[in-house]
Every structure is written in C-alpha cells, then in structure tokens.
Amino acid sequence: MLHCFVIDDSEIIRKYARLIFESEGFRVSEADGAVAALERLRSETPDYILVDWRMPDTNSLELVGKIRALPLSQRPYIVYVVTEYDAFEIQRALAHGADTYLLKPYNRQIIEAKLQEIRAAA
Numbered sequence: 001m002l003h004c005f006v007i008d009d010s011e012i013i014r015k016y017a018r019l020i021f022e023s024e025g026f027r028v029s030e031a032d033g034a035v036a037a038l039e040r041l042r043s044e045t046p047d048y049i050l051v052d053w054r055m056p057d058t059n060s061l062e063l064v065g066k067i068r069a070l071p072l073s074q075r076p077y078i079v080y081v082v083t084e085y086d087a088f089e090i091q092r093a094l095a096h097g098a099d100t101y102l103l104k105p106y107n108r109q110i111i112e113a114k115l116q117e118i119r120a121a122a
Contacts, residue, residue: 003027005046007037007063008081009055013104017050020108024115034058038066045072048118051098053082053089061096068097077118081106 004021006014006028014030021028029044031037033055049067053060064078080093080101090101102114 001027003046004048005029006050007031008052020111034063045074046076049076049078050081064096064098
C-alpha cells in the first residue's frame with residue numbers, strides 16, 4: 001500500500017488531504033509542522049510527502065532540504081503545495097529537493113491528475 005505523508009499546519013487541510021488520498025487507496029500520516037514531521041520520518045518512509053509552503057514554525061524550503069538529508073530507505077516524492085503560482089518560489093523549492101508542486105485549493109480530480117503525471121514521469 002502506498003503511503004502519503006501530509007505536512008501542513010492546518011488541521012482542515014490535513015483531514016481533507018487524508019480523505020482524498022485514502023479514497024485513492026493510500027495509507028496517510030500527518031504532521032502539523034517541521035519538528036513533528038522530522039521526528040516521524042525517523043521511523044517511517046512514505047512514498048509521497050506533501051509539504052505546505054507556509055508554516056508558522058519553519059521555513060518550508062529548509063524543511064524540504066532536511067527531509068532530503070535524512071537517511072531514508074527510499075527516496076520519497078516531495079510535492080510542494082503552494083497557494084499561488086510564483087515561479088521563483090517554485091524554482092527555489094525544486095532546488096531544495098522538491099520534485100513537483102501543487103496549487104491550493106485542490107480536489108480529488110486534481111490529485112488524481114497529479115498522481116498520473118508523477119507516474120508517467122517515472
């Protein structure tokens with residue numbers, strides 16, 4: 001079973017993402033910030049990680065870099081989640097180790113399309 005890890009300070013967004021990914025057959029785990037996320041990633045390696053671009057306790061770009069530096073058993077696919085299309089910010093996220101980006105608000109169809117895009121690129 002594929003595993004998606006959602007890192008977002010909004011409980012509503014985490015629950016919404018959980019509903020979408022669980023309906024797609026994923027196991028889902030969550031963290032509300034960088035400290036909780038990095039701690040959790042010491043004991044599990046998800047297939048996909050959604051990282052919100054703005055969180056109150058951390059710089060999300062640094063978090064992506066820290067995730068990439070972890071000695072994980074496999075390389076998770078990191079999706080940087082933004083609320084507006086900012087080419088400069090997205091390029092910075094990719095340079096820090098994100099694999100792609102996703103615009104909020106998203107829905108099930110958008111997630112399905114993004115997953116198809118990721119699988120096609122692999």
